[in-house]
Amino acid sequence: MDLYIDTANLDEIRQASDMGVLDGVTTNPSLIAKEGVDYGKRLSEICELVPGPVSAEVIATESDKMISEGRERAKIAGNIVVKLPSTVDGLRACKALSDDGIKTNMTLCFQPLQALMVAKAGAFLVSPFIGRVDDISGDGTELIAQIRQIYDNYGLPTKILAASIRHPKHMVDCAMIGADVATVPFDVIKMFMKHPLTDVGLEKFLADYKKAFG
Secondary structure, eight states: OEEEEEOOOHHHHHHHHHTTOOOEEEOOHHHHHHHTSOHHHHHHHHHHHOSSOEEEEOOOOSHHHHHHHHHHHHTSOTTEEEEEESSHHHHHHHHHHHHTTOOEEEEEEOSHHHHHHHHHTTOSEEEEBHHHHHHTTOOHHHHHHHHHHHHHHHTOOOEEEEBOOOSHHHHHHHHHHTOSEEEEOHHHHHHTTOOHHHHHHHHHHHHHHHHHHO
């Protein structure tokens, strides 16, 4: 399972990379706006830090403009993946950009038929937002399971990128179901190595060593 970090903060990306577990980055206009930097410049900086896929979201909402903007974003670096919404216009743009050899990440996916349609249009990634589904009393991990079964039924190569990961249980569930990728905020990534028994065990080992050897 690949692990992406969901951020536009360069320090967080560096720290995650230093852990040796980072495979890519997802970002969006909201995350880059928080950083108060130029959109294109920050994407370029991220691509210099991370050799894996870097998702760059378009601002346009009409297919022709998405295609034009997506082609411009793809020129930033060879590892850019153009992020498009899971709408009818996004589907058209996905098909056009995929035919051009440009990888796409179809974001804001909330039901399995959206995932089926974008896969048929050639998407490289589909991003079901499991936390947001949970927020409206749905079952985000069940959405991942439905998409996994549909893709496996028909041998569809689009990768399932579990997004809106809120806590470690989301990550465990997605890994067990078979999501190909998860994109996770840095604070949640750090939780993955936390367990109270690990802390207690480490304290005991150190105390025993100090008692025996001073």
